[in-house]
Amino acid sequence: MELMDELNIIINGRDEVLANGLFDDYHAVDISMELEKLESDDIEKFVRLLTNENVATLLEASEDDILLEITRDFSNEELIEIFTHMEDSIVADLLGLMSTARRKSILSIMKKADSNILKMILSFDEESAGGIMSTNFIALKKNLTAEEAIKKIRSISPEKEIIDEIFVTDDYHRLQGIVTIRDLLVYDAKTLLEDILEEVDFYVYGTDDQEIAANLFSKYELDLLPVVNSNMAILGVITSEDIIPIIEQEHNEDILQMHGVNADEEYDSSWFDSFKSRIPWLIINLLTAFLASFVVKSFESTISQVVVLSAAMPIVTGMGGNAGSQTLSIILTSIARGEMSLKDDFKLIFKEMFLGLTEGALIGLCAAGVFVFWHRNLYLGLILFLAMIFNMIIACSMGFLIPLVLDKLKVDPAIASSIFLTTFTDTCGFFIFLGMATVFLPKLI
Numbered sequence: 001m002e003l004m005d006e007l008n009i010i011i012n013g014r015d016e017v018l019a020n021g022l023f024d025d026y027h028a029v030d031i032s033m034e035l036e037k038l039e040s041d042d043i044e045k046f047v048r049l050l051t052n053e054n055v056a057t058l059l060e061a062s063e064d065d066i067l068l069e070i071t072r073d074f075s076n077e078e079l080i081e082i083f084t085h086m087e088d089s090i091v092a093d094l095l096g097l098m099s100t101a102r103r104k105s106i107l108s109i110m111k112k113a114d115s116n117i118l119k120m121i122l123s124f125d126e127e128s129a130g131g132i133m134s135t136n137f138i139a140l141k142k143n144l145t146a147e148e149a150i151k152k153i154r155s156i157s158p159e160k161e162i163i164d165e166i167f168v169t170d171d172y173h174r175l176q177g178i179v180t181i182r183d184l185l186v187y188d189a190k191t192l193l194e195d196i197l198e199e200v201d202f203y204v205y206g207t208d209d210q211e212i213a214a215n216l217f218s219k220y221e222l223d224l225l226p227v228v229n230s231n232m233a234i235l236g237v238i239t240s241e242d243i244i245p246i247i248e249q250e251h252n253e254d255i256l257q258m259h260g261v262n263a264d265e266e267y268d269s270s271w272f273d274s275f276k277s278r279i280p281w282l283i284i285n286l287l288t289a290f291l292a293s294f295v296v297k298s299f300e301s302t303i304s305q306v307v308v309l310s311a312a313m314p315i316v317t318g319m320g321g322n323a324g325s326q327t328l329s330i331i332l333t334s335i336a337r338g339e340m341s342l343k344d345d346f347k348l349i350f351k352e353m354f355l356g357l358t359e360g361a362l363i364g365l366c367a368a369g370v371f372v373f374w375h376r377n378l379y380l381g382l383i384l385f386l387a388m389i390f391n392m393i394i395a396c397s398m399g400f401l402i403p404l405v406l407d408k409l410k411v412d413p414a415i416a417s418s419i420f421l422t423t424f425t426d427t428c429g430f431f432i433f434l435g436m437a438t439v440f441l442p443k444l445i
Contacts (some may be wrong), residue, residue: 003030020054342404399421
């Protein structure tokens with residue numbers, strides 16, 4: 001039986017047992033996706049059959065639209081009960097989607113300690129480290145003994161998600177280091193935490209972009225990452241489980257932006273939203289295309305006398321564009337991981353120039369051979385060979401420089417790099433090829 005059929009049976013029969021049992025047979029994500037196809041009344045009937053824990057599970061797995069649909073069916077008091085089964089960071093995200101009035105109303109009737117945590121998370125941008133951190137960690141004062149720490153952990157661990165690693169702080173809640181459960185069991189019971197802690201090598205500030213955290217996890221294969229404020233007081237922790245969807249999200253955003261598409265656009269976005277997202281970059285592409293067109297127009301006389309040039313031009317610019325895109329992809333990935341900067345890695349441009357030279361020579365030789373055999377003109381092959389080399393050198397160099405310069409100027413290189421690269425490879429490719437053809441025109445006619 002299909003999931004939708006089961007949902008209809010449950011809704012029509014108002015069967016609580018079957019409704020909650022559905023979470024044993026299906027993932028909450030799949031249930032949420034099917035709920036999106038139902039009418040609002042049917043969604044309300046279904047969620048009203050669920051336990052608070054299963055409603056929480058469903059909320060954690062749902063997209064924004066269905067989240068708001070579900071929460072509308074519960075009072076503020078009921079939502080607060082449901083929130084006890086959810087991560088604070090997810091609750092904060094959910095509250096951020098609600099109207100200001102309802103958000104304030106919910107926070108006003110929550111326990112002060114809980115509302116303060118949520119207010120702190122809400123104070124951060126949703127794509128910052130503070131916006132995705134979890135507050136379910138254990139932090140103990142450095143002057144506690146191992147025995148006292150174990151007693152403390154026993155009393156609070158059921159409420160916490162992360163208990164294998166314990167953060168150690170001073171009297172001002174400033175992060176001093178980390179100890180593990182194993183440390184507490186191995187060392188003498190009277191040993192102070194400050195004597196056995198290990199320094200924390202990596203951390204992020206709450207205001208840092210989530211991409212910085214993602215890069216640290218990817219580069220150093222971390223299991224968790226503490227989040228601190230400007231005074232080094234620990235605010236929360238990001239786990240590897242938290243960061244996996246962030247890494248995927250950042251990757252998808254970069255892919256979309258490289259092709260001039262807004263990262264917020266989905267396959268089912270409205271026609272107007274898709275149009276509004278794409279048209280600005282298409283207009284910019286059109287303007288840069290006019291520049292290449294102007295170069296071609298300038299050599300109209302040469303092309304009219306040697307028509308075969310028009311067949312060779314796209315090869316020069318096309319191969320340059322492909323070579324530049326290869327370099328661009330590598331550099332964008334390295335910048336996203338925090339591995340490259342214009343200041344530290346500028347000398348690597350010579351490697352890219354040599355790569356362009358060798359690639360251009362090989363590809364140019366192949367293309368030139370074809371055209372010499374095809375048109376029986378050695379000079380045409382020579383022009384194509386040299387133009388390919390020069391344009392490939394330019395393409396690889398620009399594929400390297402453009403994203404680094406844009407990153408230095410605080411412009412997202414994923415958005416604008418491909419447009420500038422295309423402009424350089426097309427304009428330079430046409431100019432070099434047609435310019436040399438003009439010089440050797442008597443040999444081509």
